[in-house]
Amino acid sequence: MEFLNAITAQEALEQIRSFPLHQSRSSAIETGKALGRVLAADVKAAENIPPFSRSLVDGYAVVAKDTYGAKETSPAFLSLIGQVAVGEDATLSLHEGQTIYLATGAMIPAGTEAVVMQEYTRVTSDAVEVTKALRKGENIVFAGEDIQRETVVLTKGTRLGPFDLGVLSALGVTKVEVFDKPRVGLISSGNEIVDIETASPPPGTVRDINRYAITGLLEQTGCDVTFLGIARDTLDDISEKLKKAEEFDLILVSGGSSKGQADFITDCIERLGGKILFHGINIRPGKPTIFGSLWSKPIFGLPGHPVSCSMVVIRFVAQLVKDMAGQRAEITPPLRGVLSTNVPSSYGVEEYVRVRVENSDQGLAVSPLFGKSSVVSSLSKAHGYVVVAEGREGLEQGEWLEVNLFG
């Protein structure tokens, strides 16, 4: 297979991410089911949170200046005029010289400037003695201090985590508008590929390793993946399976590591009116990757070797899928470690090396797992991978480098 037109990883990513995507659809779903979904619109607070000022402690409401100079040996004496229980409306008002008992979370009565913790008080028959001076605002969380009415609390493109659901709950937002999950149509191809269910694959054939690995990787990224079957290496069978993919947002064809197989896939895409945008990326593993357009949808022809296939999904397909899902780029703090051994590589190729990591006194120790790109067990054993840049001919033992963890 000649890749006269093989492009760099950077060029490939730019072409992939500049593919003209359809406007993402969105739907309103219940907040309780929105974990991991991507917001399709900003969420603005319709209320203050908390809606009223609350006590942060079990204690006594005070006017701050009543406590100035108060200490263990010369307490302030205040007159107890009542209490506010948790969940109750505070109907009393506080004036100088007075105090009101408040449980943690109770509404702050009008006139209150601070709450003194019970530990710093003594209750006598006719007074509450306060043994500590209080600053204004002490032990109170004010109305709107958590979330101010009319502010945007969550922005479009946020992938909702548990605490975001907490924020939505606080505001009484029971339904949220989220982008629909990108729908991916997945086809396995190759005369050598048989169903996972096959008890004894005939000589020369192997089970479909990539199907579940790709599905799992893309489900973690927030897609719905539909498996459309295994295509034989014929124009007719690949075309038939591709036609079933027309309704999907993204089409993936795994398999086709040999020249003949790849040719079938590019021919089929073109025969159905699609266009090949590139064929071949200067990466290892994963070089024979195909990217094109079919029915105005992006389509990938992925290499058949499991490691190649998975690395292309992680480095390239997942990026496109996040764009399609409307997901804002996340913070991905760089994880750095020190390489335990030399790693050879070729100049002009971006290489992905599977690694295991281990905590050590010197920091994170990174050990490469060498192995052929057809060896799936090396992925399962790896914690992640490191990248050898195009311009380098390998990595050196003792070098500090960035580690990308799987999952």
Added chain:
Amino acid sequence: MEFLNAITAQEALEQIRSFPLHQSRSSAIETGKALGRVLAADVKAAENIPPFSRSLVDGYAVVAKDTYGAKETSPAFLSLIGQVAVGEDATLSLHEGQTIYLATGAMIPAGTEAVVMQEYTRVTSDAVEVTKALRKGENIVFAGEDIQRETVVLTKGTRLGPFDLGVLSALGVTKVEVFDKPRVGLISSGNEIVDIETASPPPGTVRDINRYAITGLLEQTGCDVTFLGIARDTLDDISEKLKKAEEFDLILVSGGSSKGQADFITDCIERLGGKILFHGINIRPGKPTIFGSLWSKPIFGLPGHPVSCSMVVIRFVAQLVKDMAGQRAEITPPLRGVLSTNVPSSYGVEEYVRVRVENSDQGLAVSPLFGKSSVVSSLSKAHGYVVVAEGREGLEQGEWLEVNLFG
């Protein structure tokens, strides 16, 4: 509230993790649905993977010594006796002086010692010229090289990722034995708590922030969480809700940050025949945490403040849940960053400080988000947290420290 018996975070974790758990149940499920589930038994390979030796390239099968000394200017001449297509049984045998065309992935014919890539050959009318010397084994992946029959490929306690599903697919394992997800019964409590759906909470009341946050955190850890309702602060109502929790593996009661509320929960647990194992951990936030045993199940009383509640779930409850789920401890490579500002803390208390992180030239910049423990928006804004150890009175600007990311 007095915590005369408050214990250290380490002691709490030890007590929690030494709680006598019931034998985890397990079930066989379809491999395609097993992403994120925990293996209940080792998986042993019943076959070699690949099941037969395969070509890694498009090229020609050779006996290695036929190519010794071959180069561009003096190629080896071999006689082409046939080809093996992908997916086909290799019925031919190779002998010295001969070659067979093999596509990538094709079965290796008997007698083959290496495969020369097509790029290093020239095909003439009566011969294939090989322009490169080959080592034995070059461009072949041997039967069993990926996975050797009878070896354990995945061990009990593994949380299955996409590549593990690939390994299972390769082996034709269509069903796997996984531990049942721990079932968590969740009760919210407090007179001030109203349903998330409440359009206008009455004065003094707030919506149930913790329910979805706890549910989300525990679902990410691999649990099924069932919400059992909001209990009023009465012995009867809390008891009634607790009785509904009897069938669950773990019981959580959120709320109860005031002394009165906490007392109701401890009283109820004891009244139903349960036992309080500890009440109070020297942590901030999260001190008023209750842990006990009810119907031989572990039960937590979680603080009501959202930040306190979530931090206790992350640091303590999640650990127990992973044990219950049968999950082996994962590699958690330490993520380190440099603190952007001083953080005060108290000696004798393990403190959790929410932080945002940002990449900078000096490494990961870590900025604390100060905020009261009742402020849920600070969690939503945070990327993670740092721990101030009990024995320290704060952290210093410029200090390198470990960062724990959320999610």
